[in-house]
Amino acid sequence: MPGKSVIRLENVWKIYQMGEVKVEALRGLSFEVSSGEFVAIEGPSGSGKSTAMNMIGALDYPTKGSVYLDDHDISRLSESQLAVIRGRKIGFVFQQFNLLANLSALENVELPMMFQGVAVSARRERARQLLVSVGLGERLMHKPSELSGGQQQRVAIARALSNDPEVLLADEPTGNIDSRTGREIMKLIAGLNRQGKTVVMITHDRSLAKLADRIEHLKDGRLA
Amino acid sequence: MSLKDDVVIVLRNVSHRRLRSWLTVIGVVIGVAAIIALVSASRSLEASIQEQFEAFGSDKISIYAASSGGPPGFDANLNVDDADAVRKVKDYGLVVEMLFKSAKVEFRGEPVNALISGFDSGIAVETFKEFNLDFREGGPFESDSNKVVIGSRVADDLFDSQLFVGSKLEINSEKFEVVGIVESVGNPQDDSNIYMPLEVMRDLFGDRTSVSFIVGKVKPGSDLNKVSARTAAELSRIRSEESFEVSTPEQLIEQLSIILGILQGVLAGIAAISLLVGSVGIANSMYTSVLERIRDIGIMKAVGATNAEIAMIFLIEAGLIGLVGGIIGIAFGIGIAYLIGFAAAQAGFGVLKIRIEPLLILFSLIFAVGVGAASGYFPARRASSLKPADALRK
Ligand SMILES: Nc1ncnc2c1ncn2[C@@H]1O[C@H](COP(=O)(O)OP(=O)(O)O)[C@@H](O)[C@H]1O
Ligand SMILES: [Mg+2]
Numbered sequence: 001m002p003g004k005s006v007i008r009l010e011n012v013w014k015i016y017q018m019g020e021v022k023v024e025a026l027r028g029l030s031f032e033v034s035s036g037e038f039v040a041i042e043g044p045s046g047s048g049k050s051t052a053m054n055m056i057g058a059l060d061y062p063t064k065g066s067v068y069l070d071d072h073d074i075s076r077l078s079e080s081q082l083a084v085i086r087g088r089k090i091g092f093v094f095q096q097f098n099l100l101a102n103l104s105a106l107e108n109v110e111l112p113m114m115f116q117g118v119a120v121s122a123r124r125e126r127a128r129q130l131l132v133s134v135g136l137g138e139r140l141m142h143k144p145s146e147l148s149g150g151q152q153q154r155v156a157i158a159r160a161l162s163n164d165p166e167v168l169l170a171d172e173p174t175g176n177i178d179s180r181t182g183r184e185i186m187k188l189i190a191g192l193n194r195q196g197k198t199v200v201m202i203t204h205d206r207s208l209a210k211l212a213d214r215i216e217h218l219k220d221g222r223l224a
Numbered sequence: 225m226s227l228k229d230d231v232v233i234v235l236r237n238v239s240h241r242r243l244r245s246w247l248t249v250i251g252v253v254i255g256v257a258a259i260i261a262l263v264s265a266s267r268s269l270e271a272s273i274q275e276q277f278e279a280f281g282s283d284k285i286s287i288y289a290a291s292s293g294g295p296p297g298f299d300a301n302l303n304v305d306d307a308d309a310v311r312k313v314k315d316y317g318l319v320v321e322m323l324f325k326s327a328k329v330e331f332r333g334e335p336v337n338a339l340i341s342g343f344d345s346g347i348a349v350e351t352f353k354e355f356n357l358d359f360r361e362g363g364p365f366e367s368d369s370n371k372v373v374i375g376s377r378v379a380d381d382l383f384d385s386q387l388f389v390g391s392k393l394e395i396n397s398e399k400f401e402v403v404g405i406v407e408s409v410g411n412p413q414d415d416s417n418i419y420m421p422l423e424v425m426r427d428l429f430g431d432r433t434s435v436s437f438i439v440g441k442v443k444p445g446s447d448l449n450k451v452s453a454r455t456a457a458e459l460s461r462i463r464s465e466e467s468f469e470v471s472t473p474e475q476l477i478e479q480l481s482i483i484l485g486i487l488q489g490v491l492a493g494i495a496a497i498s499l500l501v502g503s504v505g506i507a508n509s510m511y512t513s514v515l516e517r518i519r520d521i522g523i524m525k526a527v528g529a530t531n532a533e534i535a536m537i538f539l540i541e542a543g544l545i546g547l548v549g550g551i552i553g554i555a556f557g558i559g560i561a562y563l564i565g566f567a568a569a570q571a572g573f574g575v576l577k578i579r580i581e582p583l584l585i586l587f588s589l590i591f592a593v594g595v596g597a598a599s600g601y602f603p604a605r606r607a608s609s610l611k612p613a614d615a616l617r618k
Contacts, residue, residue, distance in 0.1 A: 054613040057526070059611075079530075079531055080530040083529060083530040083531070084528065084530070087528020098519070100523060101520075102237055103236060107232075111527055112528050114229045120228075
């Protein structure tokens with residue numbers, strides 16, 4: 001039973017102006033993700049995967065075309081409206097983990113809840129539970145520099161889940177960790193999908209993409 | 225995001241860049257300390273001078289020869305006829321004519337130069353009282369004999385050995401006996417005075433006519449300005465208008481206030497410049513802080529921070545640097561102000577009582593936080609307007 005549409009891109013273009021040169025990173029990309037799906041976007045380096053993730057995740061505006069989240073066009077919203085959407089509806093997992101170095105694992109997971117105004121006691125407890133659920137119950141007070149790559153990515157996953165977003169957006173989540181740990185991270189993400197979370201994962205690794213329900217191939221800024 | 229959360233994030237960040245944060249704070253500390261110390265010292269000086277005048281009395285009018293450049297009284301261009309003219313004005317309850325001269329004073333074979341002040345022995349008791357000269361030992365001379373009253377510095381510091389009531393001095397080779405020692409009035413010049421009966425002084429210096437300075441104490445209820453005008457009119461009959469000055473305490477305070485105002489302006493300017501330098505330091509530190517944290521800004525935006533929340537974090541960081549710098553600066557400034565007071569007292573200017581105005585502290589603190597926030601404003605705006613996708617690429 002296919003769920004409702006969560007993400008829909010319609011003829012999305014992204015053109016970067018580099019001085020005299022125009023780089024067409026996305027050239028009329030269209031695709032849809034339904035609730036509960038696990039979609040992998042696969043493609044070679046430079047094919048526009050990260051740019052696509054920026055569009056889906058409301059991190060940037062498309063040059064042309066529309067991006068729908070829950071059937072609302074978000075491509076023309078203000079920056080502060082987008083911030084709210086990012087905070088509530090989307091959970092990011094990046095290749096470079098992107099944790100704040102000065103904050104502990106617990107505080108990093110609390111951060112998205114801070115921006116949503118969740119009270120200290122509630123968010124601390126939730127952050128602790130999330131870290132326990134990703135297997136880091138013993139590392140709450142560690143700074144990112146005191147954690148291995150795999151552990152940092154687990155913290156990032158816990159952070160991405162903290163506001164219970166509709167979509168988990170992962171951009172090459174195993175790109176910076178060794179393959180054995182990478183498989184564990186993938187298992188974690190696949191498990192989250194089985195529990196109902198909609199997942200969009202970007203990767204250039206075909207073997208990882210196979211874990212998804214559906215694979216979309218990106219080439220030169222559009223689906224192949 | 226609550227203010228408390230902002231502060232937590234800011235604290236984590238500034239403690240991460242501890243050394244640089246402290247260096248920035250020091251810039252503010254210097255500026256605020258300079259403001260507190262310089263403004264307090266000059267305001268205290270003004271208040272102290274005001275107090276001295278009030279102690280001297282708001283009921284006195286001074287008459288001296290129009291200055292030819294030196295301090296009032298030293299030209300000795302007045303004479304006994306002028307004193308008589310002043311006495312004709314009926315509004316005075318007491319008129320004291322004074323003569324100042326410098327003389328060679330010897331004690332136990334040690335010669336020094338000192339200032340001698342003479343006034344009528346018949347009104348010596350009132351005169352010492354009106355000038356707020358309290359005796360710590362002995363009392364005033366009461367007849368025209370070779371007796372002197374000395375200032376505290378003459379007794380304690382001027383000679384190698386200590387002087388007491390009964391000590392014998394030689395002034396211009398004549399013998400004098402110390403009958404009284406007055407307490408310090410707080411300024412070294414007055415504390416170095418030697419007072420003697422005017423008649424004796426005139427004989428000693430062979431000067432029967434000169435008068436350096438005349439002070440009139442008006443009767444209660446008189447209008448100082450009117451009395452001053454009447455005095456000037458009386459004097460104008462026997463000498464030219466330009467050759468003398470009649471001044472009320474208000475006028476003297478006004479003149480001093482102008483000078484003090486200029487001094488305060490200069491000092492405040494110095495303080496403001498140092499604070500400006502401090503604010504440039506904050507702005508610079510905030511810009512590098514923004515540059516260093518472009519990626520962090522991207523991360524915070526990705527997890528839901530709005531532009532306003534990012535700007536607030538940086539503004540709070542800048543304001544906090546201002547606040548900490550302000551608090552430390554105030555503490556240092558108060559310390560320095562008291563040190564200035566202490567140094568002045570050591571130099572004999574005990575009149576300079578340092579007082580710190582609570583309003584100045586409050587103002588400095590608000591100013592420091594304001595300067596911090598203002599210096600952080602543009603860096604904060606820059607930080608907040610970064611697009612998350614661009615910030616994350618850094
Ligand atoms: N901010 C940018 N400015 C200019 N060019 C960009 C920018 N972001 C991406 N590009 C270019 O767009 C193309 C797609 O990049 P990207 O989406 O990062 O690809 P991928 O993630 O698949 O490797 C590349 O040619 C890249 O150089
Ligand atoms: Mg990429």
